[in-house]
Structures are given as C-alpha cells and as structure tokens.
Amino acid sequence: MTRYGAQFGPNITFLGIPAIDVDDAKALAAADVVIVGAPFDGGTSFRAGARFGPSAIRGTDYLPHDGSRPSLAMRTDGLKELNVVDMGDVEMFSGDAKTACESLEKVIEKISNANAIPIVLGGDHTITWPDVTGVAKARGWGKVGVIHFDAHADTGDITFGSLIGHGHPMRQLIESGACRGDRFIQIGLRGYWPEAETLKWMSDQKMRSYEMTEITARGFEICLDEAIKLAMTDCDAIFLSVDVDVVDPGSAPGTGTTCATRNGCGDWFAPFPPC
Ligand SMILES: [Mn+2]
Structure with missing residues (x-):
C-alpha cells in the first residue's frame, strides 16, 4: 500500500502510536484498531482542503506524542489497553474520485477482514461510501x-x-x-x-x-x-x-x-x- 508519507506534512502517527504496514498480515492480525488517513477532498461542492485533515488531526495535540492517553473518568488508557496502530494515508488523488474510493474501500475491507476496527480520518464525506462498503463486504x-x-x-x-x-x-x-x-x-x-x-x-x-x-x-x-x-x-x-x-x-x-x-x-x- 502506497503511503503519502510526508506529502501533507510531517510523517507522524496518531499521538505517537506504532506505525503499521497494512500489507504485513502478521502485524495486521495483531491489531485491534487501525487508524487510516483518507486525504481526499475531490468530492467537495464548495471549499476544499479536507485533504489536510488526517495530518492535522495527527499533529494537533500539544501533549507528548507517546502513544498514551489515560481517561480520568474511565480509569482506562485505550491506546495502551488495545493494540492501536496507524497505517498512514491511503493514496487518494482528489482528481480521480473513482480510483481514490476504490483504493480506500480495499484497505477498509482488508482491515475489517482482520477483525480490527478501522478509524478513518477524512477527507470529505465522500469517503463514507467506500468506508462502509468495505466494512459491509467483510462483515455482511x-x-x-x-x-x-x-x-x-x-x-x-x-x-x-x-x-x-x-x-x-x-x-x-x-x-x-x-x-x-x-x-x-x-x-x-x-x-x-x-x-x-x-x-x-x-x-x-x-x-x-x-x-x-x-x-x-x-x-x-x-x-x-x-x-x-x-x-x-x-x-x-x-x-x-x-x-x-x-x-x-x-x-x-x-x-x-x-x-x-x-x-x-x-x-x-x-x-x-x-x-
Ligand atoms: Mn455535513
């Protein structure tokens, strides 16, 4: 799977959690949750810019990016208690909506088939079509x-x-x-x-x-x-x-x-x- 890497800013993971190659079947099988970047805004009817969303979400938190975020209310640390990993961004050229959506759908289906939960960072709302299609192909x-x-x-x-x-x-x-x-x-x-x-x-x-x-x-x-x-x-x-x-x-x-x-x-x- 092609990663954009630093195309839209520093090549960092969500809050410093481990990176994963989704083509690494063993690593994917061990994952509970996979963060997926979907930097696509070719479907917007007015102002574009959502392609910068995944990188902005990953980098916005000012606390240390140490892969840990305890919850006082829940007395849990979801990033530690589950195996939460970040696959980077799916390659989604905003000038080619069909190819971009097909690429995202394949990734989501793959993650769902590995019994992991995909969390997709958009991107404009076009991505819900390939996201849910990929989950439905895997889960029913x-x-x-x-x-x-x-x-x-x-x-x-x-x-x-x-x-x-x-x-x-x-x-x-x-x-x-x-x-x-x-x-x-x-x-x-x-x-x-x-x-x-x-x-x-x-x-x-x-x-x-x-x-x-x-x-x-x-x-x-x-x-x-x-x-x-x-x-x-x-x-x-x-x-x-x-x-x-x-x-x-x-x-x-x-x-x-x-x-x-x-x-x-x-x-x-x-x-x-x-x-
Ligand atoms: Mn809306």
Whole structure:
C-alpha cells in the first residue's frame, strides 16, 4: 500500500502510536484498531482542503506524542489497553474520485477482514461510501447499521454531473444494498437541505433522521439511546460516521460546507466564515 508519507506534512502517527504496514498480515492480525488517513477532498461542492485533515488531526495535540492517553473518568488508557496502530494515508488523488474510493474501500475491507476496527480520518464525506462498503463486504452485506452525525443528510443524487461526491454517500450505500435504509440513523440534521424530492426518497427507504428540532424538543440522550438500539437491531456491525459540521459552526468555522443555525431554528448559509 502506497503511503503519502510526508506529502501533507510531517510523517507522524496518531499521538505517537506504532506505525503499521497494512500489507504485513502478521502485524495486521495483531491489531485491534487501525487508524487510516483518507486525504481526499475531490468530492467537495464548495471549499476544499479536507485533504489536510488526517495530518492535522495527527499533529494537533500539544501533549507528548507517546502513544498514551489515560481517561480520568474511565480509569482506562485505550491506546495502551488495545493494540492501536496507524497505517498512514491511503493514496487518494482528489482528481480521480473513482480510483481514490476504490483504493480506500480495499484497505477498509482488508482491515475489517482482520477483525480490527478501522478509524478513518477524512477527507470529505465522500469517503463514507467506500468506508462502509468495505466494512459491509467483510462483515455482511446489508448487515451493517450506520449512525451518522451531520448537519446534512448526504443523500443527494448527482452533483456537477457526478454520482461521486460529498453530498451522496448515504444514498449510494443504501442503493447498493451495503446498508439497510431502515438501519441508517442520522443525528443532527439542520438548516436548509435537503429538498422535498430527496426527503421523499429518504422516507421511502425508511431512514430515521433525528433533526435538531426533534433533539431540542425531546433531549439528546433519549434520541441517542433510540438511535443505538435501532441501528443494532438485526445488524452484525455498527459504523459511526461524524461530519465535523454537525457541531455549532462557532466550533468548526473552517469546515467546507457549514450550516449555521442555533438548534435548527434559524437558517443562514455562511459562504465565507472566518477561519
Ligand atoms: Mn455535513
């Protein structure tokens, strides 16, 4: 597997955990969790730059990169108690979405087949299509529940004449059968999209979307408990997908397509937020 190495900054691992070559079957078999960089932003419809995400996430912590992060609340150190390793970045040229997604899917399938958990650092949300497809190929087609945190549904059909893009992955996964629509749970949708036609498609798939208006009215913990229970019913695996734009734009103003509302009540689009 080709690594970008220092293409997007220093060639470091996540918090100093050990590096792994995913083509090393013995090392992969010993892994519990594999960090995967997916430096792809060819699917963005507005501002690009998410290709720098994996390197930024790996390098942002100011504490020593010693492969250890104890939790006071949990009295555990996940990086020590599990064998967590970093394979570096998958080669994903943002000008060739099809090849890039195929490369990522193969890596995720390989890691899943080794019974390790892939944690993928994006990259724009296009990557959820190859990510979940790879897991479903390994763990069971149609047997993967998805919990998707996002301001947006990402169930669009075509953008700029392309079926591949950051607004489409959830539709692609349901249409292919990799996931069941009725086990596809969305949390945090707000703002101005999607339009009625796409909302009808989502309803036809029996998707369950907890919009911010519902979360505000009923409480987050109640909604989250329901979501986890539903996503796990009749499924053999769970895939968690988090788009950073699900948080208040004040906490992530540099994301590519924000959706600035307070609890889903207002609605304004910020084309040039400060970053
Ligand atoms: Mn989003």
